Amino acid sequence: MTDTIFDFNGSKNAGWSQPLPLTENSSSHIPESLRRNRLPDWPRASEPELVRHYTKLSQKNFGIDTGFYPLGSCTMKHNPRLNEKIVQNPGIDRIHPLQPEDQVQGLLAIYYEMQEMLAICSGMDAVTLQPVAGAQGEFTAIRCIQEYHRERGDNHRDKVIVPDSAHGTNPASASMCGYQIIEIPSAHDGRIDLDALRSAVGEDTAAMMITNPSTLGVFEPEIAEAAEIVHSAGGQMYYDGANFNAILGKTDPGRMGFDAVHYNLHKTFSQPHGGGGPGSGPIGVKDHLSKFLPTPLVGRKELPHGDIGTVGDGFWYHWDSPASSIGKVQQWNGNAGAVVRAWAFYRRYGRDLEKMSEHAVLNANYLRFRIMNPNPDLNIHVMPIEGCPAEVVKHEFTLSMSPLKDATGVTGKDVAKRLLDFGYMAPTLYFPQIVPECLMFEPTETESKEVLDKFAEDFHAILAEDPDIVLNAPHTTPVGRVDEVWAARNLILRYPKDEPSS
């Protein structure tokens, strides 16, 4: 085990070197009772020790850079390094969100371009870049829908409908706005059950939240009918953009009948996931919801002929406040750094973003085919079954490991852990919950055919090997299978030394 950062004892010095304070004895300006007596027990280590500590830790962490990361629903595509280089520019890193607009014309121009691009790709009329995560985008859009109903005097609409296959954030976000959640069952093939939807909608329906392609990776052909059912009951349609990577340039939520949508810049537009964040979850809405969007948005006006403006395109960029704005969901103007990275990413594709989606879908279908058609000479115990028997899938697909569990006792989790031994990240496990022993694969467009071939081959090898090896996996990782129950029972949540009393 790597020592913790609190185990370094070499450096007893004054900490990291800094210039001297401008004045002496400034602390006399703080009342004595307010002064801190005991400094926090932070690490006492030098830069060389820390660089090595964190480098060692990084070596025990698996990222896209390390290997194939087919984590379904998370769109773990390559993160171009250009984007990281750009956000080191002082024109973004050393900018304060409260600087007046004449000092940040370049940033506003990028915001404006991103608002426009996202609106075009989704068929929406207005976009805000403020929400800083997908879940926060959901929350923001449901807040706008809530204000829309209130303004119309529709105060009795207190229910939000979600399919049982929805991401957990959907019901959680609607619930934080005060809505009751009506969960409707999916049809046997994982698609929307229109009859179930018809009986769920009513005068109390505020909205339906759904993703398309569904969490099974299958395009929902009856989406326009579903929208019609919800709209005729007076509800609004919300599009969870987690699976947006599958459809750019092919169709869009506007055409499908949605009123609001969130985008995950950390999925579709390659903001790195960073071990759990930061993300960015802008939302787009149709005209009737646009006046409720959080502040600010970016607008622009044409300058008089001959004036090229600060960024040289003849426009003046300015903050805009929608008339009945819900206010703010994050203190500033969103995760600007993520917006700039996403801007740099989208510029690589421009009008060919469609190609990105085509390759994401090509790779998913190819991997699915490879996995489901093993070399007949292999001694595979039993094959998984498809989570959804669709002819084609979109950017991801699901497999049920139930047959394997029944035959050998090996669960989906065991297979997932065994994949780690082969140098892969495990697919998403046990989601959606409607598929038993579910594994969900999303290869993304940035994996080569060779990687997909090799992955299918290794997956088959696992299906053919001694079940005991799989049951006890992983074997080659920095630690063996971690006991999650032990963690929850013992709750060691900090370095135990000198724990402050509570």
Next chain:
Amino acid sequence: MDQLPNLGREQEMLDIMGVSSMKDLFEDIPVEIRSEGTLPLPPPQTEEEILRDAERLLGANVNLDSRPSFISAGLARNFVPSMVPMIATRGEFLTSYTPYQPEVSQGMLQAMWEFQTMISELVGLPISNVSMYDASTSAAEAITCAVRVKSKKVEMPNTVYVSELVPPHRMSVIENYTQGVGIEIRKIPHDEDGFLDLNLAAEASGSCAIYVEQPNAFGILDEGLLRLREVVGDKTAIIVGADVTSLGIVEPPGNWGADIVVGEGQPFGIGPTAGGPIYGIFACKKDFLRLMPGRIVGQSIDTEGKTAYTLTLSTREQHIRRHRATSNICSNETLIALMGAMHMALLGPVGLETLSTRILSSTRMTIDELSSVEGLELAFPKSPVFREFAVKVPGKASEALSHIFELGVIGGFDLGEWWPDRGSWILIGCDERTSESDISLLKKSLTSWVEESS
């Protein structure tokens, strides 16, 4: 297009699958809702072209390092040690997902467990999560958390008292997060010195929680808050928003009765970044653990008894508990928290104290210099401050700020944007990078404004 390894090999792959064309892969989208033609966007660019455009556009912004700058208002113009971005953006950290597979995520898990410890030590409370989006969402979710914990145990369920000096943009976030779940927010006023009115704060006794900030929006350190526990009684949760960089010299709220401490973590780890990505800290007492928001890392063991780390208490979270989750938060700000951990570890306890002292001392020197300018008036001359202070100028603050910007100084924030009745107030923010010459340029430019406007 250099991002697609299978470009030009589509047919080869389609043939293997027995699919005739790329088009067939999208036949499942009904004709009526298919897009027509190409997206109306500009043509693709190369890395070289994108970088050129980025440098032009970002170069058109006025960065804080390009001149003396005194704008803060809750975000810090800090100095981040060079090691921090270089090591934190190693690909193994940068390109990993939430550590759902602990066996191959020990690095980030251990780093976050260490982060939790450093935050716990900093604020004087035993529990910390691995970050919220920012200070405002930390504050908002601290309030909803306190209501969940306290509502059945107090006389005023669903009621929370909040200092009236919480900045409006933070207050707006709090309102959005609390309005739907039936929480009533009541404001507590401050006196003419900017201190919380403790007589009126006593009304919060019996409510779920009271939220105050130390220092407050005007940078004021309020000694009276040390008596807040006594004033509100044992049952009401005390939530404190803190300036993390003050805690090298200012008593941590955990030591004077806070149940939950929140704040902007940004000064440790990352530049102001136009407002994000930054991260909120969230620390609390053990009674709040099972109903708190966010990811938490716990120490554990593997099959051989070896120490290992894993996410724990996930049953609070949306992916398990769905609409009954304690929060909808999924993506958080882990990578920025990692940068924060590295920065805090480099500073060490003594480095933190030095940093706090530098900020305090540049604040004091700026106040002393501006006090000698006739025509400028400190809004709260008697109150101790950290990092920020408010100054009344002749005329409008917005015009004063434009004037001194023309003279080359970013002079602070126009408080009239938050509170229209304070339209002649400038919030001046100082930090560890404020130099004597910066202060003297601020003084000169403000003097010029005073002369101009008289």
